[in-house]
Amino acid sequence: MAASAVTTATTASSKQRKQQQQQQQQQQNGKLETTGAASAQNDALEKDFFWTYTEEPHRTRRMAIIKAHPEVTKLCGPEPLTKWVVLGVVSLQFLLAHLLRDTSFFSWKFWLTAYVFGATCNQNLFLAIHEISHNLAFRSPTANRLFAIFANLPIAVPYSASFRPYHLTHHKSLGVDGVDTDLPTAFEAVFLDSILGKAFFCTFQIFFYALRPMTIYRVPFTWVHWLNLLVQLFVDYSLVFLLPDSLFTVNSLFYFLLSSFLAGSLHPTAGHFIAEHYVYEKITPEARDPANKIPVPETFSYYGPLNWVTYNVGLHNEHHDFPAIPWTRLPKLYEIASEFYEGLPQHRSWTHVIWQFIFDEEIGMRCRVKRKVGGRVVGGGSMSAKTKPQQPQAKEAGWGDDEIEA
Numbered sequence: 001m002a003a004s005a006v007t008t009a010t011t012a013s014s015k016q017r018k019q020q021q022q023q024q025q026q027q028q029n030g031k032l033e034t035t036g037a038a039s040a041q042n043d044a045l046e047k048d049f050f051w052t053y054t055e056e057p058h059r060t061r062r063m064a065i066i067k068a069h070p071e072v073t074k075l076c077g078p079e080p081l082t083k084w085v086v087l088g089v090v091s092l093q094f095l096l097a098h099l100l101r102d103t104s105f106f107s108w109k110f111w112l113t114a115y116v117f118g119a120t121c122n123q124n125l126f127l128a129i130h131e132i133s134h135n136l137a138f139r140s141p142t143a144n145r146l147f148a149i150f151a152n153l154p155i156a157v158p159y160s161a162s163f164r165p166y167h168l169t170h171h172k173s174l175g176v177d178g179v180d181t182d183l184p185t186a187f188e189a190v191f192l193d194s195i196l197g198k199a200f201f202c203t204f205q206i207f208f209y210a211l212r213p214m215t216i217y218r219v220p221f222t223w224v225h226w227l228n229l230l231v232q233l234f235v236d237y238s239l240v241f242l243l244p245d246s247l248f249t250v251n252s253l254f255y256f257l258l259s260s261f262l263a264g265s266l267h268p269t270a271g272h273f274i275a276e277h278y279v280y281e282k283i284t285p286e287a288r289d290p291a292n293k294i295p296v297p298e299t300f301s302y303y304g305p306l307n308w309v310t311y312n313v314g315l316h317n318e319h320h321d322f323p324a325i326p327w328t329r330l331p332k333l334y335e336i337a338s339e340f341y342e343g344l345p346q347h348r349s350w351t352h353v354i355w356q357f358i359f360d361e362e363i364g365m366r367c368r369v370k371r372k373v374g375g376r377v378v379g380g381g382s383m384s385a386k387t388k389p390q391q392p393q394a395k396e397a398g399w400g401d402d403e404i405e406a
Contacts (some may be wrong), residue, residue, distance in 0.1 A: 050296045050368065051372075052293070057299070059398065061340060076325050078138055078326065082131055082137040082327070085124075086137075086147070093122070093256070098248060101245070101249040103251060110255070114259050114262055119259050119262035119267045121154065122256075123270065127310050131327055135405045135406040141405075146227075149227060157257070158228045161224040165378045166181050169181070175298060175368070175370050176371045176372075177370045184366075193365055193366070195358060199358050206265065209264065239252050269350065271350025272350055276299065278357065278363065278367045278368060279298065300346055300347055301318065317344055318341065
């Protein structure tokens with residue numbers, strides 16, 4: 001009897017141990033499955049854009065700054081100096097086009113002049129048109145539209161009329177997928193996700209910024225677009241065929257076109273295109289998950305010397321907070337509200353921005369904050385059903401026209 005009882009107890013104990021071992025194995029397998037799923041989710045997040053459900057930060061900060069420093073609103077309004085700077089740069093470009101009329105397009109002198117002077121001047125004119133699109137050259141909206149067409153002349157390709165509605169939409173719909181045309185498309189993110197791909201993008205980014213908007217949505221063709229097109233074509237035609245060779249030749253037009261290309265290529269001032277909104281900060285896995293609603297920094301400022309030739313576009317957080325403050329007064333905004341800007345991430349070199357973008361594996365086309373919805377299209381453009389934002393939605397910032405235009 002005693003031996004039988006011992007045997008029974010031993011058998012029961014053995015069964016209990018096996019059951020416990022099986023339970024422990026199942027728990028361990030469950031943990032591995034959970035860990036594997038979490039790892040796969042993190043991998044997927046790391047290979048995607050930074051999606052967020054949070055409101056873009058600029059209008060919120062704008063209201064906080066106005067509450068703390070109401071005097072900043074007095075900085076808004078047109079800057080009379082802008083028209084004189086534009087006049088000087090346009091005149092310089094036509095002078096250089098005249099001087100290079102008999103210089104071979106393939107000579108080092110032609111390319112060096114186009115890179116050092118032409119690209120810098122045309123980048124300056126790109127950003128003059130950016131200022132003018134916010135009605136910051138004249139009080140009259142019509143005067144600003146017409147003056148932008150004048151600033152467009154040395155660029156040689158008509159774009160000022162189209163730039164305005166797309167750019168104002170960028171302000172009202174920052175990061176909104178299918179609306180903000182400053183965002184790389186999924187196609188770009190897939191096919192340019194390598195060192196060679198990013199180098200190609202940086203070299204030819206002027207074409208991406210010119211052609212991408214039309215693939216996302218189109219704005220109506222207005223009288224301003226027609227005038228921009230006709231005036232530019234007439235000036236280009238005149239350089240080649242109407243004006244005497246003692247003034248301009250086809251090489252003069254080639255100089256303008258090459259200057260525009262280089263201004264949006266591997267040029268120090270072109271670094272601002274990438275520096276403004278690509279995320280260069282190290283983002284934690286928790287912040288990558290949009291469900292956590294942790295804001296990701298999406299606008300970066302630059303306070304270096306290249307601002308002197310680019311209308312202070314480097315003060316980009318300041319510009320997005322107060323689009324109706326002109327370039328000459330953005331440093332004053334920073335000075336007044338320094339406590340709001342000193343802690344924000346910033347770049348120290350646009351040249352280094354381009355270098356890091358190409359060669360740093362952790363920075364690339366996907367390093368942009370995206371939202372599913374928010375803001376609105378400016379200028380009457382319409383999106384196809386394919387590009388209309390879907391749920392879930394981010395909170396809309398609610399910008400007013402008077403906030404983004406002087």
